[in-house]
Amino acid sequence: MLLVASPEEIRKCDSYAIEKLGIPGILLMENASQGVIQSILMKYGGVAGKKVFVFCGGGNNGGDGLAVARKLFGMRAEVYIFLLVAPEKLHGDTKTNYEIALKIQKDKPKTDTFEIITLKDVKELEKYPKPDLVIDAIFGTGFKGKVQGLFYDVINWINTVRAYTVSVDIPSGLNGDTGEVEGIAVRADLTATMGLAKTGLMLNMGKILPGKIYIIDIGIPSFVYQLMGIKTYYLESLDVKRRLPVRPFNVHKYSCGKIFALVGSPGLTGAATMSTLSAMKVGAGAVIAGVPESLSPILEMKLTEVMKLPLPETNEHTIGWNALDLIEEYIEWADVLIIGPGISKNYETKQVILNVIKKLNKKAVIDADGLNALVGNLNILKSLHNEIVLTPHSGEFSRLTDLPIEKIEREKIEVARNFAVEYGVVLVLKGDTTVIANPEGEVFINPTGNPGMATAGSGDVLTGMIAGFMGQGLSAVDASICGVYLHGLAGDIARDKLGELPMMAMDILNAIPDAIQKVIKEEKG
Ligand SMILES: NC(=O)C1=CN([C@@H]2O[C@H](COP(=O)(O)OP(=O)(O)OC[C@H]3O[C@@H](n4cnc5c(N)ncnc54)[C@H](O)[C@@H]3O)[C@@H](O)[C@H]2O)[C@H](O)CC1
Numbered sequence: 077m078l079l080v081a082s083p084e085e086i087r088k089c090d091s092y093a094i095e096k097l098g099i100p101g102i103l104l105m106e107n108a109s110q111g112v113i114q115s116i117l118m119k120y121g122g123v124a125g126k127k128v129f130v131f132c133g134g135g136n137n138g139g140d141g142l143a144v145a146r147k148l149f150g151m152r153a154e155v156y157i158f159l160l161v162a163p164e165k166l167h168g169d170t171k172t173n174y175e176i177a178l179k180i181q182k183d184k185p186k187t188d189t190f191e192i193i194t195l196k197d198v199k200e201l202e203k204y205p206k207p208d209l210v211i212d213a214i215f216g217t218g219f220k221g222k223v224q225g226l227f228y229d230v231i232n233w234i235n236t237v238r239a240y241t242v243s244v245d246i247p248s249g250l251n252g253d254t255g256e257v258e259g260i261a262v263r264a265d266l267t268a269t270m271g272l273a274k275t276g277l278m279l280n281m282g283k284i285l286p287g288k289i290y291i292i293d294i295g296i297p298s299f300v301y302q303l304m305g306i307k308t309y310y311l312e313s314l315d316v317k318r319r320l321p322v323r324p325f326n327v328h329k330y331s332c333g334k335i336f337a338l339v340g341s342p343g344l345t346g347a348a349t350m351s352t353l354s355a356m357k358v359g360a361g362a363v364i365a366g367v368p369e370s371l372s373p374i375l376e377m378k379l380t381e382v383m384k385l386p387l388p389e390t391n392e393h394t395i396g397w398n399a400l401d402l403i404e405e406y407i408e409w410a411d412v413l414i415i416g417p418g419i420s421k422n423y424e425t426k427q428v429i430l431n432v433i434k435k436l437n438k439k440a441v442i443d444a445d446g447l448n449a450l451v452g453n454l455n456i457l458k459s460l461h462n463e464i465v466l467t468p469h470s471g472e473f474s475r476l477t478d479l480p481i482e483k484i485e486r487e488k489i490e491v492a493r494n495f496a497v498e499y500g501v502v503l504v505l506k507g508d509t510t511v512i513a514n515p516e517g518e519v520f521i522n523p524t525g526n527p528g529m530a531t532a533g534s535g536d537v538l539t540g541m542i543a544g545f546m547g548q549g550l551s552a553v554d555a556s557i558c559g560v561y562l563h564g565l566a567g568d569i570a571r572d573k574l575g576e577l578p579m580m581a582m583d584i585l586n587a588i589p590d591a592i593q594k595v596i597k598e599e600k601g
């Protein structure tokens with residue numbers, strides 16, 4: 077898996093390397109620019125004779141750009157450097173690279189093109205030939221707030237001229253933390269990012285704008301990243317492949333995971349069906365669906381391999397208080413519990429669920445209305461010592477934590493991390509990008525999935541997958557990594573086959589075998 081960092085974290089690594097290890101910043105900048113050149117040669121090809129526009133901001137990102145410009149000139153490109161700030165504002169390593177560029181401009185042969193222009197108005201660009209290649213070295217990890225004025229006009233021009241565009245470190249205008257676009261951002265063909273990939277390149281518009289991403293080793297020893305406590309990862313297929321359960325020969329159905337599910341209520345027998353079926357689909361050996369007794373005949377029709385346990389019910393035909401003894405008996409039998417899909421918000425049912433969670437001594441996945449039972453009762457989780465996975469989407473998480481949904485969406489990595497550490501659970505925070513956080517404070521960003529998965533029952537399928545992997549001996553975090561990644565991959569397979577609009581939750585469930593096979597066959601990361 078790929079270690080990824082927020083701009084703040086990478087800046088701390090920078091300062092440590094420069095101030096504590098004595099690695100000169102100009103050396104890091106030179107390494108950074110060399111990495112950009114290598115990425116260009118790999119992805120774009122030779123630059124000799126090519127017209128290149130290098131747009132430089134006032135910070136070190138601009139400094140990288142000036143060093144790149146120098147190297148491109150050395151490779152016989154025709155280079156136009158456009159400074160977007162007054163030269164006297166430049167300082168440090170950027171100023172050094174600017175002064176070098178000035179000397180090159182002065183001493184170069186007349187026939188060679190190496191021009192430095194302080195740009196005041198984007199209209200001035202009309203005086204120059206159309207570029208073949210554009211280098212975006214305007215903003216990097218120092219970007220804050222919104223893009224305005226000349227910066228806005230230049231980024232708009234870059235996106236309009238549609239030359240091959242290379243962003244240094246981060247597409248300018250993209251929030252390196254959240255992947256949100258602050259006004260406008262460069263749409264790049266290639267982004268060469270320094271040290272570690274930034275979280276903003278994995279989230280929101282960061283999944284589209286960077287184009288191909290190359291990670292540049294700029295000479296910071298990797299122990300520095302651990303030392304700075306960076307614990308955010310981007311999942312790859314190999315991370316799932318090496319976690320998948322492997323079946324020994326001497327198995328029987330009860331040794332491959334016994335799952336007991338508290339699920340279903342009138343109108344929500346589908347949730348009961350999909351959350352239990354998907355557990356079997358990932359390999360659980362025996363699954364029992366504990367459902368309100370009046371719904372049991374329906375589940376007998378809908379489910380074959382999943383066993384059914386009719387439970388005493390309330391007058392609304394939801395799981396009732398009198399079911400507790402029977403529930404406790406089957407909790408004894410089970411390895412893992414599924415709590416929540418389709419159980420309804422009935423008050424008595426909620427009391428049953430709370431009672432079960434309070435006394436929980438088995439691994440469990442708590443989802444949907446099981447989570448609603450926890451609203452106002454989160455502290456129960458702190459007294460539990462077994463592995464628990466919560467699988468809320470942003471709305472459910474907002475109800476659980478009272479955090480505003482926009483804060484959850486915007487800061488999902490840190491919000492998830494803090495919750496998982498505080499309550500000692502694995503949190504699967506579902507959304508357009510799902511993140512998994514564990515009590516150790518590690519966060520895993522999931523790359524798979526698509527908007528077609530925003531369909532009723534999709535979450536029920538995920539819940540069963542996570543429970544099914546836990547039942548086969550995976551830890552809560554490993555089961556969540558496998559479940560979330562494969563759920564999204566199955567969703568991608570269903571989308572490829574059916575399209576985003578027609579696909580439904582059962583199509584995701586039915587694509588689980590293909591998703592598992594795809595991961596098993598995957599050779600590289
Ligand atoms: N280890 C590494 O990652 C290294 C990265 N390098 C490069 O350095 C930049 C970070 O440099 P820094 O000077 O901190 O920030 P920027 O260059 O991104 O500076 C931004 C620049 O623009 C101004 N600014 C910020 N926000 C706005 C705004 N909304 N509107 C207008 N202007 C804005 C700010 O004042 C700065 O002047 C990193 O990305 C890498 O490219 C090092 O080269 C090597 C080590």
Ligand SMILES: [K+]
Nearest residue numbers: 212215244246
């Ligand atoms: K940039």
